[in-house]
Amino acid sequence: MRVTIEVNGRRTEEEVEDRTLLVHHLRDTLGLTATNIGCDTTSCGACTVLVDGESVKSCTVLAAQADGAAVTTVEGLAEGETLHPVQQAFQDHHGLQCGFCTPGMIMAAVSLLEANPRPTREDVRTGLEGNLCRCTGYHNIVDAVVAASGQEVPR
Amino acid sequence: MIPATLSYRRASSVDEALGMLAEHGEDAKLLAGGHSLLPLMKLRLAAPEVVVDIGRIEELRYVRTEGDVVAIGAMTRHHDLHTDGVAGREVPLVAHVAGEVGDPQVRHRGTIGGSLAHGDPAADLPAAVLACDATLVARGPDGAREIPAAEFFAGLFTTALGPDEILTEIRVPRAADRGWGFEKFTRRRFDWSIVGVAVLGGSPTQPAVGLVNMGEAPIRATAVERALAAGATPAEAAEHAAEGTSPPDEPHASAGYRRHLATVLTARALERAAGGSPAGL
Known part of the structure; x- marks a missing residue:
């Protein structure tokens, strides 16, 4: 079927097989390969993107279900050379080790901060429960999200 | 993992969706948010020929x-x-x-x-x-x-x-005036419950207890409810939580472990529904 999706502010219109998953559409049809496929079973959150501003796992959504929606991937966050505050905070606080979970972790964090602009550390841990970091690097990720919310990170 | 070939139809009203179901019969499956069906389709445990998307109705x-x-x-x-x-x-x-x-x-x-x-x-x-x-x-x-x-x-x-x-x-x-409790045990935060217990508290009738993953279908813990009605304390009644159940037996959790867990979680959920804070939590 023909799917029309606004991806990172740009209108895309493509013919895809009805069974195409959103994550494959983003990566293979549109060439946006920052969104990773991790577990492929709705568990790890590596494939998290925003659909109409809310975090979803794009391995568990058909591209057809996103027809007419606005999708944001991590490629769509920065303004030119200026990183999004969440991206900048992940860099400043070293909120990554191997980096595989990072695109999904950042998108989940953006959605979390949209709903809760001043989360506690516990809120952050709960809010990111759908994202796994197999390096177990959660401590710095929580630091980064707290910092991105404009709150002080205890040293 | 990619679902088997399918034909995607989107319904914008219940009438339209009913029409699509009537047209395609047993070849069709309804798709809501897709978070139960799509994982099964990716594993090819489900392979509907027609998917009727009702998620946007x-x-x-x-x-x-x-x-x-x-x-x-x-x-x-x-x-x-x-x-x-x-x-x-x-x-x-x-x-x-x-x-x-x-x-x-x-x-x-x-x-x-x-x-x-x-x-x-x-x-x-x-x-x-x-x-x-x-x-x-x-x-x-x-x-x-x-x-x-x-x-x-x-x-x-x-x-x-x-x-x-x-x-x-x-x-x-409506149950604004009734206490309630929900307890579940998972390996990871987002996992399916190994066992879960939902309690709607006592006033004006006896507490009602629902069990997660204690049989082939979701069930009420009727033995617990009967014990409470007969005057048992929540702790005594919770001992009956696994009666009449047939919980799954699998490597992550044996049936015996689930039966034990059901009694523990039922006691906690009953206590919460009664306004208390379960011991040890």
């Missing part, structure tokens, strides 16, 4: 009070139900459990109707609607019919819904 997205019940449209997402003011005040057990399903991403897509119609005994919401004595409304070619929650769950991934019917509404008796 606006007329099925609402939470409103109607006399003594809160009516919840079947396509209401877990996130919306969990954060809804009316649901939180009038049917707090259901609103709370909606916020315990999966993780934030899952709750942004998954719907109460999709979860209930899937009939997974490991899902949390069936236990809540059972404990609340909710009524489920289905629409089919011959009109609407009401199904008590106690008669809805027929077995493993099996419900009272016919292949030509759509679950449209969940009617939950």
Whole structure:
């Protein structure tokens, strides 16, 4: 079927097989390969993107279900050379080790901060429960999200 | 993993969806948020030829009070139900459990109707609607019919819904003045419950207890309810939680372990419903 999706502010219109998953559409049809496929079973959150501003796992959504929606991937966050505050905070606080979970972790964090602009550390841990970091690097990720919310990170 | 070849149809109204079901018969499967069905399709455990997407039917997205019940449209997402003011005040057990399903991403897509119609005994919401004595409304070619929650769950991934019917509404008796408790045990935060227990508290009637993952279908812990009615304390009654159940036996959790867990979690949920804070928590 023909799917029309606004991806990172740009209108895309493509013919895809009805069974195409959103994550494959983003990566293979549109060439946006920052969104990773991790577990492929709705568990790890590596494939998290925003659909109409809310975090979803794009391995568990058909591209057809996103027809007419606005999708944001991590490629769509920065303004030119200026990183999004969440991206900048992940860099400043070293909120990554191997980096595989990072695109999904950042998108989940953006959605979390949209709903809760001043989360506690516990809120952050709960809010990111759908994202796994197999390096177990959660401590710095929580630091980064707290910092991105404009709150002080205890040293 | 990619689903088998399928034909995607999107319905914008219940009537249109019923027409698509009538047209395609047993080859068609309804898709709501897709967070139960799509994982099965990716594993090729389900391979419907036609997928009818009802996830965007606006007329099925609402939470409103109607006399003594809160009516919840079947396509209401877990996130919306969990954060809804009316649901939180009038049917707090259901609103709370909606916020315990999966993780934030899952709750942004998954719907109460999709979860209930899937009939997974490991899902949390069936236990809540059972404990609340909710009524489920289905629409089919011959009109609407009401199904008590106690008669809805027929077995493993099996419900009272016919292949030509759509679950449209969940009617939950208002329970603002009743205590409630929900306890579940998972390996990871977002996992399916190994065992879960939903309790709607005592006033004005006896507590009602629903169990997650203690058999082929979501069930009520009737032995616990009978013991409470006969005057047992919550701790005594909870000892009966596994009676009449047939929990799954698997490497992650044996049936015996689940039976034990059911008694522990039932005691905690009963205590919470009675306004207490369970010991050791």
